[in-house]
Amino acid sequence: MIEAILKPIFKPIQRIIIRPIKRAKTLPKRLFAMLRRFLVTALFGPLRSLDNYLRLGSYYIAKKMIALIVIISLVIVYFGFINPPAFLNKWMGKTPQLEATALAGSGFNGTAAVRDGDGNLLYEGALVDGLYSGEGKLYYPSGVLRYRGAFDKGMMTGDGELYTEDGLLLYRGQFLNDVYSGTGTLYNADGSPSYEGSFLSGKFEGAGVAYNADGSILYAGSYLQGMYEGEGKLSNSEGKPVYEGDFVAGVYEGAGKQYDAAGNISYEGSFAGGKASGTGKELYSSGFVKYEGEFLLGSYHGAGTLYSESGKPLYVGTFLGGAKSGTGEAYDDAGILRYxxxxxxxxxxxIGSLYDADGAVLYKGFFRAGSPWADGFHGITLAKLQETLGAADPPPASETPLPSELPLGDDSTDLGEASAEEASTGEGAEDATTGGSADANSSGNGGNSAGEGGEAASVSNGVGPGADPADASDAPSGTSGNVSTLSGSNTTDSSSGSTAGNGNAASSNGSTAGSGNAASSSGSTAGSGNAASSGGSTAGSNTGAIGGSTAGTGNSAASSASGASDPEIDDLLPDLPATQTLTYASMGMSFVLTADEDNPELFTVTKLSTWNKAVMDPAYKRLVDAKVVSVKETLPTGRTNVRFVSGGILYTFTFNKDTIVRMELNQLVPEA
Structure with a gap:
């Protein structure tokens, strides 16, 4: 029932739409059949009727002729324009157009234009067996020329020119397998050359010249795998030389010359790892040698000599890491040895020696941080002291026994009974001044006198370097002038009317002081070679003159303005056993050495006295700069003592106004 209702509706649609669509599917087949019948009839059919002709006005044209014309036209279009054969292109002077995807294995020989699937020109030139060979041109997909030159087996090989995608010349020269190889030139964007020379596998190799942007030469020399190798000359961006010599892997290696910013030679010698290493010379901009010797990684290292700009030596010795280190000699600007x-x-x-302008030794001994360091002598042995400074000065000639030859203990009081004649001549005498103590450092004519708070050292020339001239000029009458003293005057007790011999002091009770002694106010006598302080105490004698040196006093009493010593410091001073004194007058230094308790034959330095300004001034400055606490005391003579305690050593500086005239170093006894 439904079919009966819809059939009248769909039947017209089927007739009008569906049937024509079905017929359209068979249209190509029917057209081909019609064309076939036409061609067969036109070409092979007999011309028996008007059906074999086409009427064109009053003319009849055979269909066979029309068919032949169509066929010939199609052949001409295809082979002449779409895919013409090579011989035809050559005969017509037309370049064949080939597609890149179909080129491989095509075996095409000749000249052709190769395009990609989108029709963009990729190559134009000769092909052999379908590969680029001979002269040709490569193009970017944008159509801009990429390369023009020789090809072989599909790759750029031979002379050619390479361009950027902007059409700028990038390289002109030889190629091998698509890379720079042989002689060629690279160009900047402005067309100026950036490099010209030899290439291998796309890198600089062999002789070549690199240029700065302004056209000046950056480098001229040999290359290996794109880096400086062998002999060459390197310049900066302004064209001024920087280095000339041997290179390895792009860095300075071997013999060469280095230049400063002004273009002057600053170094000439050996290099390693890009820095001066080995033997070489550093030069001033004037061309004079600044340093000549050994280098390591750009620094002075090893033996070498520094020079001033005038050519005078400043330093001769060894270096470590660019600094003077080891053994050497330092000179001033005039070339005079100073250290x-x-x-x-x-x-x-x-250990070193300071020299004056005349070459005389100012100081020999220990140094620290660039200055004399007398502290270094403390605790060294006699052998080490003599090894460092050499032999000490010989003691003055004497007809009286040395302290080491005199009896010890109570027998020393017999020495106080010397005749008044001996006392008056001053033979072997020592004066003890208020608050001071005298070491028995000499005997015979010209005995030593101790100044206020100081110790007198036997000095053969009277005054050492830096000593106060008054120390020699005030020597008592009858002496030879070979002693250093701070007061040097003889004293007489006005209450007794007794006269003390030269170099002696009479006590208030009229007792006579023996040779080389001073009587205390109590009337007791002082032992040989000792001085009694104004407080009435006596100093015990010591023995042990070794190597020609005389024995010094056992203790040195430091006085205050009233003549009393500082008990806290005195308690730290050692109670010395056998001692000996060595004097080096030329350097203004005197040493007291003390025997070791366990080994009496081993002597070590426990006390040092000096009047050498080269030693005193830097020592005082060092203590002041370190802000070490000091104690100041004024002596009756108007001089001043300044004391410091540092590092187990008592430093005593004696000032005459603002000038240091003496320094004494005592080793302190560690507190229990």
């Missing part, structure tokens, strides 16, 4: 000895980190450090 010889050990260095560390560029300053005097260790």
């Amino acid at each position: 010889g000895g050990q260095f560390a980190e560029g300053v005097y450090q260790g």
